[in-house]
Amino acid sequence: MKQNFYIFNSGRLKRQENTIFFEKEDGSRSVIPIENTESIYAFGEIDFNTKLFNYLAQKGIAVHIFNYYGFYSGSYYPRETLNSGQLLVKQVNHYTNRNKRITLARAFIESASFNILKNLRYYNNRGKDLGGVINTIEGYSSQIASSDSVDGLMGIEGNIRNAYYKAWPTIIDQEIEFERRVKQPPDNMVNALISYLNSLVYTTCLGEIYHTQLNPLISFLHEPGERRFSLSLDLAEVFKPIFSDRIIFTILNRQQISEKDFMTEVNFCYLNEKGRKTVIKEYDEKLKTIITHKKLDRQVSYRHLIRLECYKLVKHLIGEQEYEGFKIWW
Amino acid sequence: MDDAITHIRFTGTEINYYFLCRKKLWYFSHYIQMEQNSDAVYLGKLIHENSYEREKKEIDIDDTIRIDFISKDRVIHEVKKSDKVEEPHIWQLKYYIWYLKQKGVEGITGKINYPKLRKTQDVYLETGDDEKIEAILKEIRDITGASTPPSADKRKICKNCGYGELCWI
Numbered sequence: 001m002k003q004n005f006y007i008f009n010s011g012r013l014k015r016q017e018n019t020i021f022f023e024k025e026d027g028s029r030s031v032i033p034i035e036n037t038e039s040i041y042a043f044g045e046i047d048f049n050t051k052l053f054n055y056l057a058q059k060g061i062a063v064h065i066f067n068y069y070g071f072y073s074g075s076y077y078p079r080e081t082l083n084s085g086q087l088l089v090k091q092v093n094h095y096t097n098r099n100k101r102i103t104l105a106r107a108f109i110e111s112a113s114f115n116i117l118k119n120l121r122y123y124n125n126r127g128k129d130l131g132g133v134i135n136t137i138e139g140y141s142s143q144i145a146s147s148d149s150v151d152g153l154m155g156i157e158g159n160i161r162n163a164y165y166k167a168w169p170t171i172i173d174q175e176i177e178f179e180r181r182v183k184q185p186p187d188n189m190v191n192a193l194i195s196y197l198n199s200l201v202y203t204t205c206l207g208e209i210y211h212t213q214l215n216p217l218i219s220f221l222h223e224p225g226e227r228r229f230s231l232s233l234d235l236a237e238v239f240k241p242i243f244s245d246r247i248i249f250t251i252l253n254r255q256q257i258s259e260k261d262f263m264t265e266v267n268f269c270y271l272n273e274k275g276r277k278t279v280i281k282e283y284d285e286k287l288k289t290i291i292t293h294k295k296l297d298r299q300v301s302y303r304h305l306i307r308l309e310c311y312k313l314v315k316h317l318i319g320e321q322e323y324e325g326f327k328i329w330w
Numbered sequence: 331m332d333d334a335i336t337h338i339r340f341t342g343t344e345i346n347y348y349f350l351c352r353k354k355l356w357y358f359s360h361y362i363q364m365e366q367n368s369d370a371v372y373l374g375k376l377i378h379e380n381s382y383e384r385e386k387k388e389i390d391i392d393d394t395i396r397i398d399f400i401s402k403d404r405v406i407h408e409v410k411k412s413d414k415v416e417e418p419h420i421w422q423l424k425y426y427i428w429y430l431k432q433k434g435v436e437g438i439t440g441k442i443n444y445p446k447l448r449k450t451q452d453v454y455l456e457t458g459d460d461e462k463i464e465a466i467l468k469e470i471r472d473i474t475g476a477s478t479p480p481s482a483d484k485r486k487i488c489k490n491c492g493y494g495e496l497c498w499i
Binding site: 060082083084085086087211213295296307308311312314315318319320 | 479494
């Protein structure tokens with residue numbers, strides 16, 4: 001399986017002949033094995049050369065850039081090589097046709113809320129009293145099928161998330177100050193973790209979409225084109241509970257992350273380098289976790305589940321098989 | 331011959347896939363290509379690039395068929411990795427010979443080269459093959475023209491197919 005490379009140091013990333021080097025400021029170099037690289041995450045202060053980008057395009061490798069605060073800035077998304085005009089037409093058609101769009105939007109929300117409930121039940125079975133919030137969210141979920149507008153669905157999704165977040169202080173053993181989701185900038189530890197991990201899930205989804213014929217700009221639940229590759233946001237909705245949320249619960253309950261892993265000068269809104277490294281390590285391990293896929297009857301990684309989700313979308317768009325969002329089965 | 335057929339251009343790969351798997355043929359013809367992830371295909375590409383280096387390779391005709399190389403004795407060659415599924419290879423070459431014949435190029439024969447196996451297989455356009463190819467082209471037109479891919483049964487070859495995950499998810 002190809003690997004992600006995470007660069008925290010400052011220096012220069014460059015291509016020399018057919019090798020990619022990362023050259024640290026002290027002159028020491030490390031090699032990035034190109035054939036084995038899925039994507040590169042740049043957290044440090046890094047210089048790049050054009051030759052590098054040409055080479056990365058040739059190999060189909062994306063670079064995701066994060067700013068000083070670890071906030072996602074954007075991606076170098078290499079030229080698309082997998083193009084299917086016919087699929088693109090169908091993808092657009094599923095956006096412009098109201099009923100078709102809602103069918104897909106519903107499927108994303110349905111599996112997202114299923115996966116959220118799964119998380120809550122997990123902790124409920126481990127002695128945390130979450131029965132009330134589970135009932136509340138089940139109530140919201142039952143409205144998904146009858147909702148006939150994307151705005152309505154987004155509203156349900158908002159309600160589910162709000163109820164879910166209210167339960168977080170119960171799930172998390174550390175004393176946390178977390179009442180509601182605040183972004184841009186996040187206002188406390190948990191919000192900072194959510195923002196950071198969600199941006200990682202987003203980039204992973206984008207990377208997987210790149211390897212398919214799907215167009216990342218045309219989405220169904222989110223509005224296309226709002227500054228972002230919005231299809232990635234649709235897919236991330238399904239996987240956030242499994243990737244982001246579970247990691248946050250685990251690392252906080254294991255005391256792997258605490259206030260000292262945040263930048264105190266900006267009110268704990270951002271992770272510091274050590275905190276970022278801890279989270280990335282967990283995230284990377286999560287991506288590599290192997291499970292047996294029930295339907296395919298083969299071993300796949302968590303990350304690969306996203307690719308398979310893309311294939312299911314392709315099949316839905318061409319009318320071969322109705323899309324059903326990924327639902328955690330373990 | 332059906333006029334419509336003469337205007338339809340199918341690639342050798344499409345003829346090959348017609349024999350190999352019709353579902354794969356449908357996906358491929360709709361530019362839903364999967365094999366960028368396949369090690370087997372990558373190996374095939376390497377064998378292709380590193381064999382018969384003295385020959386002038388990849389002869390593109392009408393943007394439709396791409397012949398691996400032609401030797402002086404009027405034999406067109408197709409380089410393949412393995413002979414596990416021989417029939418699709420044979421028909422791919424028969425189609426090339428037929429295609430050239432339509433263009434007025436006569437006296438061509440074919441040879442499949444399996445460099446890794448040190449083996450070759452001669453291919454001729456035999457009596458009755460012209461009609462068979464025309465019938466095949468019509469069928470390919472029907473399959474690729476359908477709005478959705480045909481259903482498929484799981485076979486032994488599915489295990490190593492680059493399209494496997496798309497097919498069976």
